[in-house]
Amino acid sequence: xxxxxxxxxxxxxxxxxxxxxxxxxxxxxxxxxxxxxxxxxxxxxxxxxxxxxxxxxxxxxxxxxxxxxxxxxxxxxxxxxxxxxxxxxxxxxxxxxxxxxxxxxxxxxxxxxxxxxxxxxxxxxxxxxxxxxxxxxxxxxxxxxxxxxxxxxxxxxxxxxxxxxxxxxxxxxxxxxxxxxxxxxxxxxxxxxxxxxxxxxxxxxxxxxxxxxxxxxxxxxxxxxxxxxxxxxxxxxxxxxxxxxxxxxxxxxxxxxxxxxxxxxxxxxxxxxxxxxxxxxxxxxxxxxxxxxxxxxxxxxxxxxxxxxxxxxxxxxxxxxxxxxxxxxxxxxxxxxxxxxxxxxxxxxxxxxxxxxxxxxxxxxxxxxxxxxxxxxxxxxxxxxxxxxxxxxxxxxxxxxxxxxxxxxxxxxxxxxxxxxxxxxxxxxxxxxxxxxxxxxxxxxxxxxxxxxxxxxxxxxxxxxxxxxxxxxxxxxxxxxxxxxxxxxxxxxxxxxxxxxxxxxxxxxxxxxxxxxxxxxxxxxxxxxxxxxxxxxxxxxxxxxxxxxxxxxxxxxxxxxxxxxxxxxxxxxxxxxxxxxxxxxxxxxxxxxxxxxxxxxxxxxxxxxxxxxxxxxxxxxxxxxxxxxxxxxxxxxxxxxxxxxxxxxxxxxxxxxxxxxxxxxxxxxxxxxxxxxxxxxxxx
Numbered sequence: 001x002x003x004x005x006x007x008x009x010x011x012x013x014x015x016x017x018x019x020x021x022x023x024x025x026x027x028x029x030x031x032x033x034x035x036x037x038x039x040x041x042x043x044x045x046x047x048x049x050x051x052x053x054x055x056x057x058x059x060x061x062x063x064x065x066x067x068x069x070x071x072x073x074x075x076x077x078x079x080x081x082x083x084x085x086x087x088x089x090x091x092x093x094x095x096x097x098x099x100x101x102x103x104x105x106x107x108x109x110x111x112x113x114x115x116x117x118x119x120x121x122x123x124x125x126x127x128x129x130x131x132x133x134x135x136x137x138x139x140x141x142x143x144x145x146x147x148x149x150x151x152x153x154x155x156x157x158x159x160x161x162x163x164x165x166x167x168x169x170x171x172x173x174x175x176x177x178x179x180x181x182x183x184x185x186x187x188x189x190x191x192x193x194x195x196x197x198x199x200x201x202x203x204x205x206x207x208x209x210x211x212x213x214x215x216x217x218x219x220x221x222x223x224x225x226x227x228x229x230x231x232x233x234x235x236x237x238x239x240x241x242x243x244x245x246x247x248x249x250x251x252x253x254x255x256x257x258x259x260x261x262x263x264x265x266x267x268x269x270x271x272x273x274x275x276x277x278x279x280x281x282x283x284x285x286x287x288x289x290x291x292x293x294x295x296x297x298x299x300x301x302x303x304x305x306x307x308x309x310x311x312x313x314x315x316x317x318x319x320x321x322x323x324x325x326x327x328x329x330x331x332x333x334x335x336x337x338x339x340x341x342x343x344x345x346x347x348x349x350x351x352x353x354x355x356x357x358x359x360x361x362x363x364x365x366x367x368x369x370x371x372x373x374x375x376x377x378x379x380x381x382x383x384x385x386x387x388x389x390x391x392x393x394x395x396x397x398x399x400x401x402x403x404x405x406x407x408x409x410x411x412x413x414x415x416x417x418x419x420x421x422x423x424x425x426x427x428x429x430x431x432x433x434x435x436x437x438x439x440x441x442x443x444x445x446x447x448x449x450x451x452x453x454x455x456x457x458x459x460x461x462x463x464x465x466x467x468x469x470x471x472x473x474x475x476x477x478x479x480x481x482x483x484x485x486x487x488x489x490x491x492x493x494x495x496x497x498x499x500x501x502x503x504x505x506x507x508x509x510x511x512x513x514x515x516x517x518x519x520x521x522x523x524x525x526x527x528x529x530x531x532x533x534x535x536x537x538x539x540x541x542x543x544x545x546x547x548x549x550x551x552x553x554x555x556x557x558x559x560x561x562x563x564x565x566x567x568x569x570x571x572x573x574x575x576x577x578x579x580x581x582x583x584x585x586x587x588x589x590x591x592x593x594x595x596x597x598x599x600x601x602x603x604x605x606x607x608x609x610x611x612x613x614x615x616x617x618x619x620x621x622x623x624x625x626x627x628x629x630x631x632x633x634x635x636x637x638x639x640x641x642x643x644x645x646x647x648x649x650x651x652x653x654x655x656x657x658x659x660x661x662x663x664x665x666x667x668x669x670x671x672x673x674x675x676x677x678x679x680x681x682x683x684x
Contacts, residue, residue: 001142003214003223004035009208022081025091026068029136029208030081035213041218042140044390045383046075047301048201051129051137054651056086058115063135067091067130071120079198085119093131096183101176103420122271124420132186136212141201143390144223146298149198154406154457158196161226163432164189166219171198171407173300173414176458187317195221199407199492200299210447216665221512230401231410238287238315242361244368245324248275248501249557251508253325254313254372256558258360265604265665272459272508273381275389276370283392284312284365291366293513296406298394300385305380310363310388311335314336322351325557335361346413354417359417363388376435378507380481430460432663437507439463439500440489440533441547442517446617447567450651451514451658452476455464458659460512463503465490465547467517490517490543499552509558512662513551515544516567520619522627525580533581540585544592548607552600561604565658570613574681577631578601582619590671597669606668608661611683612654613675614640 010031017027028050031235036050037043053071058064070076076082083095089235091113095101101109103124110126129137148157155662158168167185167352172178182203193215204219207210251272260268283289294309309634313331316324323445339359347354362373362384371392373385406412415421438455442448443464449523452475456462462483466472469487476485483505488499519539520530548564555562571583572590589609596607614620630637640648657674661667671683 001039001041001217003217004039004211004333005032007433008507010405012426017081020081022058023054024591025052025135026081028052028067028085029084030079032136032138032209032213032377033070033076033084035078036138036140036216037079040145040386040390041393042216043076044141044386045305046073047299048076048138048140049123049125049129050084050139051123051126052084053089054134054203056115057385062163064115066115067092067126068308069122069126069129071122072124076281082119085122086115087122087126087130088115089111089130089258092127093178095127096180097133098176103175103418105175113683116388122175123422125179127176128174128182128203130432131179131183132203132205134212135207136209137203137205138212138216139203140203140216140220141299141301142216142220143394144220144227144397144402145196145202145229145296147401147404148201148223148392149196149200150394150398150406151402153402154198154427156474157226159220162196162219165192166194166196167200169195169197171200171413173418174200187195203290211281214379218391227397227401229490231397236287237282237285238289238367239435240285240315240368241317242317245318245321247369248504249318249321249323250316250369251372252510252554252557253321253328253506254364254366256560257325257328258364258374259558259560260358260360263559265561268358269511269560270377271381271435271437272364272372272373272374273378274370274372274505274508275385277389280370280389281368282397284369285370287365289365289367291395292395292399292404295404296409296412298391298398298406300412302391302405302419303412303416305375306362306373306384306387306391307339309361309410310365311361312365312367316365324606327523330361330472335359335431338409340659342413346410349410350413350417351516352419352422354419354422355439357416372508376430377459381508423575429458433512436511436662437461437463437503438512438514438662439465439486439503439510439547439551440514440516441465441488441543442567442618443485444475445516446651447615447621447654448514448516448611449475450507451655452483452517453479454652454655454670455512455514455660455662456481461507463506465503465517488547490515491538493546493590496546496550496659502552504554510551510554510562511558512563512565513547514565514567514658515547517543517547518569518619520579520624521580521581523581524578528581533584536581537585537588540582541588543591546588546590548596552596552605555605556600559603561606563662564593564596564605566590566606566607566609567654568609568611570592570611570673570675570678570681571608572611573671573683574678576628579628593671594669601668606665607665607667608670610654610657610658610661610674611671611675611681612649613673613678613681614642615649615651615654615674616640629676642678643675644679647676649674649676 114264444466473485
């Protein structure tokens with residue numbers, strides 16, 4: 001590991017933050033925190049913490065010695081000065097004199113010491129930072145350090161690697177007791193450059209930001225050197241089918257197996273994120289993976305994201321996967337039972353009465369394929385995958401130099417069911433489509449884009465499909481987050497297959513299809529040439545059939561139902577003059593939606609249609625509006641508001657109808673009109 005400190009970059013950070021009134025100490029704190037947070041071998045997703053002791057004025061101008069320490073919810077890779085809330089240093093230092101302090105009261109006391117009452121909660125390790133005398137304190141969960149301290153003889157290894165330069169602190173759960181133990185370890189050897197926390201991580205400290213940061217680099221480098229010198233071959237590979245199944249074939253099966261049936265057609269679904277590499281494959285393909293992969297997390301913090309153990313399933317053979325799917329469901333059931341037993345055994349000894357978390361895994365290891373991180377949304381799934389990959393690297397190194405050994409389950413249960421984490425769960429709120437994957441065809445158009453934006457805002461992971469891949473990507477970029485633009489020509493089965501494969505490879509499944517792509521042709525039906533009519537049927541009927549067929553295959557593999565939502569148009573039931581080439585295939589599509597409802601209702605797949613009328617879009621552009629108004633002998637304004645309510649219908653209105661259908665768990669074979677009231681188009 002090498003230092004990434006740059007005098008020029010440090011000076012630039014100081015100058016940049018000075019414009020916002022941030023002092024040099026805090027500016028350098030942010031700079032080196034980002035250096036640490038930007039290295040995944042040191043810190044992942046909110047892990048680790050950093051602090052600086054400096055002076056600041058409060059809101060009424062009084063000057064205080066303060067500790068600026070990383071706040072809850074901030075990621076060190078992108079942290080800003082606001083991510084290091086300031087607490088009055090002398091106030092929190094006095095807490096060391098207490099004999100005991102509960103976690104809840106510790107949080108309360110630290111919040112009472114904040115200079116700004118609106119700041120985020122400071123790190124749970126705030127007191128550890130405060131009780132050390134150094135100006136700058138850095139804490140990471142460095143992989144190499146964990147590989148050495150996750151050993152049965154960790155104290156001996158620590159002495160060998162770091163000698164008297166680092167003090168060793170036996171494992172204590174983060175909080176007041178750990179802060180006091182760390183301070184006592186420092187007091188007993190006040191010339192040390194840092195602390196090694198057993199089964200937890202590493203602290204370094206110094207008078208300057210650069211020295212504290214570079215001490216971290218140096219001490220982690222020693223761990224890396226120790227691993228490199230002692231490395232030995234570890235993993236023998238198990239026999240695998242040749243070939244193994246593709247990710248797109250197995251991901252929906254895995255995702256369906258870990259969904260929780262809430263009854264009445266409702267499911268608690270998760271998103272899965274696939275990850276593979278040479279190192280991952282060597283680990284998951286190992287003949288002894290059932291042993292080393294199930295020993296537990298490499299640092300207790302990870303259990304919040306990944307649970308203590310992954311689920312290991314058999315390697316999937318290419319071809320028919322029915323037997324493999326049964327084996328997966330059996331493995332999930334066994335995992336649930338084991339987790340419920342773990343909870344029952346440890347909850348009985350808990351000081352409080354924790355609410356049991358869902359018993360589903362957060363990491364799945366698939367020999368021959370790689371790993372899948374699971375989470376309530378795509379971001380959480382990717383974080384679980386990141387942590388799982390880090391675990392693999394850490395455990396592989398630990399096994400290479402000794403025997404990977406983590407904390408006993410009783411200690412890990414305390415972290416997983418920590419009262420502070422339980423309090424966060426009680427406050428958590430979710431959107432109605434959270435955990436669901438939606439694909440919208442014609443997603444770059446006016447109605448498609450409005451629907452994609454609304455579904456994403458309601459918590460869905462969104463794939464924007466459009467024949468114009470660049471425009472689809474633009475809509476997805478505008479939505480932000482994990483939205484994905486995918487090129488898809490709905491009239492081409494090969495293009496459809498490729499698009500849906502990409503959706504599954506990205507999110508591991510599909511729950512909602514909004515089949516919206518379409519195009520319009522005009523003219524008296526007796527004068528429309530066959531080629532034009534066939535082309536319209538390809539887009540406005542077979543396009544819907546192509547994507548619905550692909551979506552249903554995924555939904556059946558998941559076994560958790562789903563929703564097919566078709567944009568059928570008012571033309572399906574109330575044909576307008578000179579619009580038959582468009583209305584005829586739309587009428588067939590309305591029947592198609594009902595046929596899917598009949599054929600797949602028993603599988604929990606709902607199929608509904610929206611009949612919208614006169615929505616400004618790619619189909620109904622300004623020229624078409626003028627033509628249609630002329631065909632009906634009215635003004636363009638009267639044409640667009642030609643309904644009972646005298647109101648123009650917008651793309652957002654259509655999107656709301658699709659959302660309603662997506663949430664209507666006991667409605668299928670239905671048609672929702674979005675036309676302001678057109679009695680001639682009312683289904684009879």
